[in-house]
Amino acid sequence: xxxxxxxxxxxxKGGVARRDDVVETDILRFGRGADCEVHFVDPRVQLxxxxxxxxxxxxFLEGFGVGDFEVGGQRTQAHRLNAGEKIQIGPYEVxxxxxxxxxxxxxxxxxxxxxxxxxxxxxxxxxxxxxxxGLGKRGWSWLLLLVTAAFFLGAPLYAFVSHAPYSxxxxxxxPHGALAxxxxxxxxxxxxxxxxxxxVACNACHEKPFVQVRDESCxxxxxxxxxxxxxxxxxxxxFQDQACQSCHKEHNGDAGIVLRADAFCADCHSSLKxxxxxxGLENASDFGRDHPQFRATAPSDAAGKFxxxxxxxxxxxxxxxxxxxxxxxxxxxxxxxxxxxxxxxPEKGLxxxxxxxxxxxxxxxxxxxPVKMEANCxxxxxxxxxxxxxxxxxxxxxxxxxxxxxxxxYAQRALQGGVEEAxxxxxxxxxxxxxxxxxxxxxxxxxxxxxxxxxxAERVFGKSLCGSCHTVTKQGGQWEVAxxxxxxxxxxxxxxxxGRHLTVGCADCHNAKASxxxxxxxxxxxxxxxxxxxxxxxxxxxxxxxxxxxxxxxxGLPPMRGPAKAAALGR
Amino acid sequence: MHESxxxxxxxxxxxxAAALVLVSLGLYIWDSPKGGIPNGGTWLGYGxxxxxALLILWxxxxxxxxxxxxGGTVKLESWLSAHVYLGLALIVVAxxxxxxxxxxxxxxxxxxxxxxxxxxxxxxxxxYLRYPRLMTENRKGMTLDAMMQQVxxxxxxxxxxxxxxxxxxxxxxLDASQNTKLGGGMWRQLSxxxxxxxxxxxxxxxxxxxxKAGGSEANELRxxxxxxxxxxxxxxxxxxxxxxxxxxxIWLYVHVPLSFGLLAALITHVISVFFYx
Numbered sequence: 001x002x003x004x005x006x007x008x009x010x011x012x013k014g015g016v017a018r019r020d021d022v023v024e025t026d027i028l029r030f031g032r033g034a035d036c037e038v039h040f041v042d043p044r045v046q047l048x049x050x051x052x053x054x055x056x057x058x059x060f061l062e063g064f065g066v067g068d069f070e071v072g073g074q075r076t077q078a079h080r081l082n083a084g085e086k087i088q089i090g091p092y093e094v095x096x097x098x099x100x101x102x103x104x105x106x107x108x109x110x111x112x113x114x115x116x117x118x119x120x121x122x123x124x125x126x127x128x129x130x131x132x133x134g135l136g137k138r139g140w141s142w143l144l145l146l147v148t149a150a151f152f153l154g155a156p157l158y159a160f161v162s163h164a165p166y167s168x169x170x171x172x173x174x175p176h177g178a179l180a181x182x183x184x185x186x187x188x189x190x191x192x193x194x195x196x197x198x199x200v201a202c203n204a205c206h207e208k209p210f211v212q213v214r215d216e217s218c219x220x221x222x223x224x225x226x227x228x229x230x231x232x233x234x235x236x237x238x239f240q241d242q243a244c245q246s247c248h249k250e251h252n253g254d255a256g257i258v259l260r261a262d263a264f265c266a267d268c269h270s271s272l273k274x275x276x277x278x279x280g281l282e283n284a285s286d287f288g289r290d291h292p293q294f295r296a297t298a299p300s301d302a303a304g305k306f307x308x309x310x311x312x313x314x315x316x317x318x319x320x321x322x323x324x325x326x327x328x329x330x331x332x333x334x335x336x337x338x339x340x341x342x343x344x345x346p347e348k349g350l351x352x353x354x355x356x357x358x359x360x361x362x363x364x365x366x367x368x369x370p371v372k373m374e375a376n377c378x379x380x381x382x383x384x385x386x387x388x389x390x391x392x393x394x395x396x397x398x399x400x401x402x403x404x405x406x407x408x409x410y411a412q413r414a415l416q417g418g419v420e421e422a423x424x425x426x427x428x429x430x431x432x433x434x435x436x437x438x439x440x441x442x443x444x445x446x447x448x449x450x451x452x453x454x455x456x457a458e459r460v461f462g463k464s465l466c467g468s469c470h471t472v473t474k475q476g477g478q479w480e481v482a483x484x485x486x487x488x489x490x491x492x493x494x495x496x497x498x499g500r501h502l503t504v505g506c507a508d509c510h511n512a513k514a515s516x517x518x519x520x521x522x523x524x525x526x527x528x529x530x531x532x533x534x535x536x537x538x539x540x541x542x543x544x545x546x547x548x549x550x551x552x553x554x555x556g557l558p559p560m561r562g563p564a565k566a567a568a569l570g571r
Numbered sequence: 572m573h574e575s576x577x578x579x580x581x582x583x584x585x586x587x588a589a590a591l592v593l594v595s596l597g598l599y600i601w602d603s604p605k606g607g608i609p610n611g612g613t614w615l616g617y618g619x620x621x622x623x624a625l626l627i628l629w630x631x632x633x634x635x636x637x638x639x640x641x642g643g644t645v646k647l648e649s650w651l652s653a654h655v656y657l658g659l660a661l662i663v664v665a666x667x668x669x670x671x672x673x674x675x676x677x678x679x680x681x682x683x684x685x686x687x688x689x690x691x692x693x694x695x696x697x698x699y700l701r702y703p704r705l706m707t708e709n710r711k712g713m714t715l716d717a718m719m720q721q722v723x724x725x726x727x728x729x730x731x732x733x734x735x736x737x738x739x740x741x742x743x744x745l746d747a748s749q750n751t752k753l754g755g756g757m758w759r760q761l762s763x764x765x766x767x768x769x770x771x772x773x774x775x776x777x778x779x780x781x782x783k784a785g786g787s788e789a790n791e792l793r794x795x796x797x798x799x800x801x802x803x804x805x806x807x808x809x810x811x812x813x814x815x816x817x818x819x820x821i822w823l824y825v826h827v828p829l830s831f832g833l834l835a836a837l838i839t840h841v842i843s844v845f846f847y848x
Contacts, residue, residue, distance in 0.1 A: 032734050032741070043730050043741040115730075118723035118748060126753035128715060128813045130760065130820045137827045144832035152677040153839040160846075186843035187676050189610070206847040213848070252608045252672075264605055 001054055003028050004106040005038055006097075028052040028105075030089055031064075038094075038109060045090040052081065052105065059105055061087060081105075091115075155182035159202075166204035168221060174201045192250060192257035205250070215561040218244040227557040234276055244561060258547065262286055262536045265546040287544050288535030294526050296490040298326035302471065302482060311525040325519040326490075329482040331469050334512035334522065345380055355506040365499030370486060373397070381469070385460045388413075394465065399479045406460065407453040414449035415442070424448055490523055494549040575700070579652035588656035592663045595619060599667045609670035611678070611844070619668035626661050627685065627837055630654055631830055658692055661685065677843060681836035684829055691825040698819045706815040709808060715816075718809040719753065725802040726751075732795050736788065740777060740795070747773035747799065751806065754813045761821060763814030770806060774799040 002024050009017040029036040031048040040049070048064045063069060063077040070088040071079050079087070083098035091113035097106040127133065135143065159175070159182040167173045174197075175181050181200045191199040198204050205213045219225065222244075229237035247264070249256040266285035268275060273283050282292030293312035300307035309324040337343055342350035358376040360369045373381070373396045383394035383402075389409050394402040413419055418432030427441040428448050436442045461479045466472050471482035507513065509524040533548075534541030553560060604613040611620055633654045637647060665685055673679045713721075726748035733744040750769035754760045765771075777799060781792040 034735060041731075041734060043733060043745045046738055047735070047741075115748075118726045119720055121749070122719055122723055122726075122751070122753070125751075126719070126755070128754040128760070128809075128816070130757060130817055130824065133757065137824055140824065140828035141831035144828045145835045148680075148832045148835035149839065152680065152836060153842065156677075156843065183847070185677050186847055187674065188612070188678055188844065189672050189674060202847055209846045210848060247605070249605075249608070249610075249612070252610060256608045259605065261603070261605065263603060 001025060001028065001052075001059075001104045002102070003037075003052075004097075004100065004103045006106070006108045008108050008110040010110070022103075026054075030094070040090065040092055040109075040111075042091055042111065042115070044115075045092065049089055054104070152185055155179060156186050157183075159183040160209070163201070163203045165207075166198065166201040168198070168204075174198050187251065189251040189256075190253040192252075192254050195250060195257075212243065213245045213250075215244045218248075219559075219561050224559045225561065226553040226555060227560045228552055228554060229279070230557065233278060236276075239560070259552075260545045260547050262545050265550075265552075269546075284546075286535035287533060287546070287548075288530060288538050288541065290535075291526060294491060294494075294523070296324065296326075296521060296523050297492055298324070298487060298490055298521055299328060299485040300325070301327050302329060304483070304485065309521065311521070311523055324521040324523075326487070326521045327519055328485050328487075329471050330484055330486070330518050331471070332518040334515040334518075334520070336516075338513045343380065346382060355510070355512065359506075361498055365502075366495070366497045367488065368498065370488065377469075381465075383465055385409075385456055385465065394460070399461065399466070399481055402460075403453070403457055403479065406456050407449070410449040410452040410456070411446060414445040414452075490521070495551065496549070576648055576652040576655060577696075577700070579648055584649075584653040584656040587653075588660035591622075591657070591660045595622075595664050595667050610672050611668050611670060613670075616668055616670060619664055623661060623665045623668050624837060624841060626657055626664065627833065630658050630661070631834065634827065634830075655692070655696055658689055662689055677836060677839050681833060681840045684833040684836050688826055688829045688833055691822045691829065695822040695826060698822060702815045702819050706812065709811050709815065711808075713808075715809060715812050718805050718812070721805045722751070722753075722802060722809070725798055725805070729795060729798050729802070732791065732798060736791055736795070737780075740780060740792070743773040743776045744795070744799075747802075753806070753809050754817075757817070757821070760813050760817035763811050764807070765810065768803075768806065770799065770802055774803060 002022070005021045005023055005028075007019045007021065009019075011017060023037045025037055028038065029048060029051045030038045030040065030045070031050075032040055032042065032045045033047040036048065046064065050061055050063045050069055053060050053062060057080065059081045061069065061071075061079045061081055068075050068077050069079075070076070071085060081087075081096050083096055085096045087094045087096070091111055093110050093112045095108045095110075097108060100106050134140075159180055162180060163175055164173050183202050184200055186202075205217045207214065207217060227238065231238040247259050262285065269281070270283055270285035270290070272279060272281050284291045293310050295308040295310050297306055297308050299305065300309065309326075311324055337353050338355075340352075342352040345351045358371050361367070362369050371377075378396070383396060384390060384392070385394060385406055386392075386409065392405060392409060394405055414428045415436070416432055417428060417430040417434060419428045421429075425444050425448050427436060427445045436445065457479065461467060461472050461481075462474070466479075466481060470484075473480045473482070509528055510522045512522055515522055530541075532542055533544040536543055536545045538544075598615055599609070599619075602609070602613070602615045604610070604615070610616055633650055636650055665682060669678075669682055673682070729744045730741075730748060733741050747770040752765075752769075755765070759765060774796065777792065777796055781789065781796055784792050
């Protein structure tokens, strides 16, 4: 077979370059191999891809092994060639031109699908810069800006707008749900415990945007919070330029809602004596280092005058020199009742008393219940006035009735007769049951009863019963028992919580055992407290601030804020 | 001579930032707020917060300033040096502003975003101080384009060398030249290599086939293996170059968007504390 193989190459500027090759062979082979008559320089073609063979009936194109080709879009392994046919072998197109003069077969070969530029293709496949992928820096910036603003600014603002006004009497005004409480995202810190139950209702306190919490919001619940001092005397103590929230800082948990720092009090109280002498208060700034001696409020004379008496000068409890006194008008030596061998009980013999026998904490365990004759004393100090009248007892606290009970008893005895007392008139000593006939005898009997009553009353009131505890005087024939002034609290400006000191024995503070007279004021001085308690920053003692014992808003004073103040200012 | 932004102007901005930090710390230690609880709402808290907010706005302005080529009387290096040191000082100023009160709220969100922005900035500073030298060493005077050109050239050479070899080898060579790529997604660029590299696979396969070949084919194969090995070396070098470039850019993809998230959180923070005053 003599074949004309024309290699066509298209030029970039148009036109086709043509290189003819004349091949004389039995078999015309196509392939990458150097031994092929039609040599394809492309790895996409096989080493020996296909061949044209003359067979009966014409020229045939046949594939080698795995090699195949396409004719008219159909893949095939063998094909009888016709003039004008185009055959695809890998990236090459082979066109059967026919049989021109002098040739058995002529064909053109053209690389129609070149591999392309390696560099360009590598660049196309590769992405070597971060830029250009995804949202980019600008896109992410916008996204984060908008998402943050929407979630943390938009949602809380919506929540604020959608809140109904808070009402403490209507639990439904506390918002529910994620969107309605979205302004909680603005919480700057944990709520204090007492405010937590309406904590998500921000508008309960923050009523108007960009306006600090107003006192009205506070006093709508906290009515009657008292002033710190009498503002008619100390106008500066009204704190008119301060709002509730100036001191009571919410959103700091429980720690912040009540100011405990000494510095706040010491601001004025470290030099209060100079700033407001009329207050009669000593300077104080730190319990451990700068606090005056306690001054107990106690009755200082029998007439009922009250004084503040200093508890100073008692560095040791045993040393009671120059001791402060309270004049309660009661004759009650503590020591006598607390002797080690015990005290005599009318029925039980010797019994040992302790503090708790008379002093019982109140239900809050802060203070003590008042000591009462009826509850604490009468078991031993029975009010019987005559061994013959064991069924009769004098009423306590009622001298007129007591005198009547005595008089009644002796009148009855006199009229009954049978009195065995020597020196008594005959009529009184007569056989019991014998009637009195003469009026004169009856008057004599009653006269004896009156005398007897006076004698017994003298003993009972003056000495044995009333007089043993009370100061009793007889004025114009009337027995007078001096008024008892027992104090509930000796230190009314401070609060001492007995319940929180239960691990301390009574005698550690109150040296009652050594007290021989009722006028001993059995309160410890500040030294006693300072042995355990130090100032705010004490490292080796119980740190104690002003408000550990003192209240800022003082009970008994008018309200600091609220209706009363508003009225005073003409609002 | 080139002066690093770290030592710029003889540590001028380091000194300013250090002074700001020391003054803030001193005031924080000295101050005893009413109530004893340090927080952003005391006079010192408001003061530190104002300084912090203004610093953040000024630091973000750097993004605008650096785009103004030749603009401004102060040199960009000066700006960058100040940006770095005052940005670091912000850690102390803002932390003291919080009074160490943190919670699940927009205030702590702003603080967290700010710290992330600063952390990414610190990485950026590290990248700018470390990677340019490593990059120069790796490049050995070449650019990435030159490396890619080399890869393309070797590809063509490989194909030509393989033409007279077997089908399987040709397929491997063709696969290596048509499917090898550099870089790719963010992680691929940052990793500096490509475990699925078509050239690695092809080289491996050709080496395997080379052990079975003999005669002149073996010689041809050895030549091909040498070529492919050279290509693998160039690919490694290019991927490392891409990795350095990615490392020097990636932090900005955190730094800039988080800055804008921070801007929104900061504005919200300021509005919210006065809205609910």
